[in-house]
Amino acid sequence: MKNDRCIVDGRAAAMLGYTLDELYAASFEWRGMVKPEDIAGMDAALAAHLADGSRSYEAEYRMRHRAGQWIWVQSRGRVVERDAGGVPLRMLGTRMDISARKLAEAEIAHLAFYDGLTNLPNRRLLLDRLHHAIAKAARSGSHGAVLFVDLDNFKSLNDTMGHDMGDRLLEMVAFRLTEVTRETDTVARLGGDEFVILLEDLGVEQQQAMGNAAAVAGKVLDSLSCCYVLEAHELRSTPSIGVVLFGTEHHTINDLLRQADMAMYEAKAAGRATFRFFDPHMQVALAASASLEADLRHALQRDELRLYYQPVVDAAGRVTGVEALLRWQHPQRGLIGPGEFVPQAEKSGLIVELGQWVLEAACRQLVRWSEDADSARLTMAVNVSARQFRHAAFVDGVLAVLDRSGADPRLLKLELTESMLVAEIDEVIAKMTTLKAHGVGFSLDDFGTGYSSLSYLKLLPIDQLKIDRSFVHDMLLTRHASSIVRSIITLASSMDLDVVAEGVETREQWSALEAFGCHAFQGYLFGRAAPAAELALEHGKAVLPGDDVFCTHKEAAPAAMLDLSI
Template sequence: MDFSPSTQWNTKSDGHADTRHLTRATRFAYIGVTLFFFISLTWNLLVTPNSAAFISSLITLHLLVGGAFIGAIHHFRKKLLYEFRLRRSYETALHAEEEYLHQILDHVADGVAVFDVQGVPLYLNATAYHLFQSASPKPQLSIPEIKNKVFNAQGKRVLKNSELPQILALNGERVQGLELSLYDLDTNQRISLLANSQPLMGSDGHLEAVVVTYHDITASKRAESELRLAASAFEVPESMFITNHSGIIQHVNQEFSTMTGYKPDELVGSDSEILASEHHSNDFYVEMIKTLESAGRWEGELWCKRKDQKQQPLWAKITSIQTEKDKESYYLVSMVDLNTQYRKQNEMIARAYHDETTGLPNRTLLLDRLDQSLARSARSGVLGAVLSVEIDHFVNVNQTLGHLIADRLLKELAERLKRNVRRDDTLARSGDGQFTLILNEVASNQDIATQSAIAIAEKFKARISRPFHIFDHEVHVTSSIAISTFDGKNITTESVINQLDTTRKAAKEEGINSIRCFHPEMLSKVKRQLSIENDMRIALQRDQFSLFFQPKINVKNGQLSGAEALIRWKHPQQGYIDPSYFIPIAEENGLIEQLGEFVLREVCCRISIWQRSGLRVIPISINISAVQIRHDKFINSVNSILKETGVDPRYLEFEITESALEQNFVQIKRTIHSLKDQGIIISIDDFGTGYSNLSYLNEIVIDRLKIDQSFIYKLTEQKRKSPVAETIISLAHNFGMTTVGEGVETKAQFDFLRELGCDEAQGYFFCKPVSINIFSDLLKNPQVNRAS
């Protein structure tokens, strides 16, 4: 069925064809009647007597009856022709009425659709046809095509068949103002509609069809959206109002109402002069109007009078707007409270130059204040001083107690330190656990200035050392304080900061809770360290590092039981550099990871060579830095080298110092467990000199304890057994660990260790560290000859 407007509901019949059929039927009736009577007359004449009277009567009878039949047929034909003409006239009028009705419906702006009791469309007017059918011609519009194009009001979901307005109406529901949407296939735009439905009842009272009207509300929805957008744009966090050309206020936003103290209904309809301030003269307003009329906008400082009659400075922007509809001019006025703006600017400056946690000046403001202090000292000739206070192991507080407690600790620290600060001085937070104090014009004499700075440092130190009660925790911390004095002449801010950094490093080297003053010779040490650092990088590239091995001896049988790999650096100009000097530098600048990887790779390669040469392989121990083991990539490096060289992990022993366990114990514990799972031996080096909390022995599986050589030395110095060494050996054996005495230099020390039950020993008494070639020869003979 075609639902185009030009072919819908065409019920007109063909009247001319009916007339032609009637004429043809009448002609056949005439001929039939004539033949019937002629045959009857002929038959009766042949089978009956042929008297003249009888023949005359018979003929007369047939003529009368035949004429009557023909007359009846003629009468019936005339009546039928009349009925046909009457019906044709009625149908023509009905068709004309339908065409007229269709024309009217096709000119209706709303879509009109008629559906039968099955929900099948019977009629669509032109508007509905174009709503549901694309512009491309189609022979018909099927139900699925209609249904699949109908979405909910938001256009996000295709309506189910049961949700369509015609189906809802067929189910007895009242459909009034149902909002839905379509998509125009040509423009890909969403069309919003309001649907209403009305049932069509037959004469018998039964439902015969449903009429659904569709009202296009796309434009109104767009206008409504634009109005909401305009309203929301007007309600910005900026004071705004609109006046007409005469200055009568038409609209105000909430921000302006709040700023002035007036309610919106008190302003709308009032003259804008209600806001005029006596701060400006009449000439000011006259010039403003002239600028608006000539340029269409004005901007500048404008004072406004509030409802409480107080005057406040504003930065105003006035724009002239002319509407197209009524050609009337309006003025849009936007204002910013300069007091609020100044306050916000000051707050932003404060945030930019102050620490958020403590409220103290930050490093940026500190450097500016130090510049001022240097200039002040240069003018007056009076020395100033800078104190750098660093909380020892502050990172441990963060890791163990959390950032919340750490931040609270910093706040309380700042409050304590401020009590010893003069109004003229500056206390700032310069780092994560660092505070810096600038002392202006301390003394004219260098010694007095230094002593005064030290006195303040001692007060800081005392205040910091007192316990902090934070929530349910009692926190104890210590500090390392660096001091640098200056006279403001021939020195820069950067130089002072460098002096502090150098002095702070020296203070940390002395140990925790120390105070250190800057001396010029410190700079030469720093320069030497920088030189060593650069040379170290070159040495790694040019293979200037090598390995030496110090044997370990089984105390019971005197045989070679292991060795410790020691890195050596032969500098091209300076010769061999003591590892105790360059290793700390490598740990500080990050080169320790490359050095550690070099040692591990060299040891694994050497073990692989010994295995292929048929030599006896013994465990080789490697010193692992705390910097290495607390990084996840250390495990990856170990696994990669083991896989590359094919060495059995059982021949590797990693020595970790007790002090390393203090730094991120959780991470180190996880790393050690991973190493142990592979079969690598784990030893604690310098046991007894570092970490005092021995609970880690219950949490980490340790294979060996190395007794620090300071305890071995006391064996002969005190001429008696060392209770510490004896305790360490007993402790180790109780935990199922073996022990190694390091730094054995005399026979007496060795004998003492043997009496105490120590398992292994190493030191110059047996053998000094030797090169790879010499150690390879030692592997051929397990019995080590003791040094004389």
């Protein structure tokens, strides 16, 4: 190593597009083939290894291929010979072409901040920009505005013309929104048919700012109300828009989005196809939230909560586990899905108690299933909210539930969301590691839709990634979505992680996912969420509605009906 001479074999030469003879005939200088900006990191990794021989050398950098492009290389090695003075003489190692993995990482990293369908900023990027806009307005005295845009009757379009047409419309809406706003404005998609526009520098005077915001809202209204031509069909769709100003007063991000949302519903109540500014009198809606919270507390006391279970199956259609899903059996309103009460529980902090109840109920069900050979090995996935996970007593609470119930921790899988990785990563890792040591598994839910920090991902003791249903839905419709699904599966494979595809509704999706290398699936094709007593389990196979027993051959399985009530 004193002369920094590098000797490679034929495979290393071929990786760069050369034969071994060609490479040595060219008198190559290996450092000269490394991309200049990567040399510092490579040298730092080498210096760390030389300073501490117990640590292996490992670095990732780019090298110039014979054809001219850069390829990513993973280099690993260790000093194997030193002189009497301890000076390194010889080092052995390997190089691996990781270009495909890096490409997959880049595609997934893009999803951290941009919507996969429209390529607009997603919620995370919007929140970041809104945070800076609020601070800037407070300093400069200039007003800004948030416009909440919701498409009228979008669900009817999806139901009558199909999701593919709905997605095409959303793409056209995104394009029109960017056409009528400034480059300095932010147009983001929150999800579904909800878009948010962030306007800055609208003027120091409130009336001037209100006039400028109204002008933009009018342009959006006119543009989105124009006819859409989709595959020879002429469609008309109008938006309802809520507008809220912000300036030097104290504002929080959640308040602004909630107020813009309230104003949008006022626009819908006014007949749709219009816009409304937020009025402080709309705060009466908060009373309804307080009422919901009170009802929810009673629900815990009166045993009104229920767990439903949706099967997870393997490539042969055999049920290998379930995901526990929360429902509320309201005495007046009937069965309520989590979307109607979990956000309020999150906001109020009641989610910690709800989460504990879910964990208790899920573990008791695991114990009951352990008494039957057909269900004894079923795994149980339980969703954990960010607020619940960050609670100081979370780890002790999980271990206490396992101890009280007698459930096998190896069958329990806690599903985390990517939002948990935003802050306090060391604490996250510590909690996961503690539970992992007791046998509890971890799954990263809705992977790719939020904060996909790949540098953190490799540090976390994750067992499984769950591909979000939106990608599964789109993968047969767009090459972009198909590439994302492929990339996630490739990334998981390279990190020795299991993958579950959510939202599988058709045999075509199932077959495509299998071809991509996915081996676990969840969705209406294999079964709807149901109470434990109604969950169809027979010799480890799922039962579809209307069938006797789910066939292990996909050709024999009928298409499942999509139940939007779940």
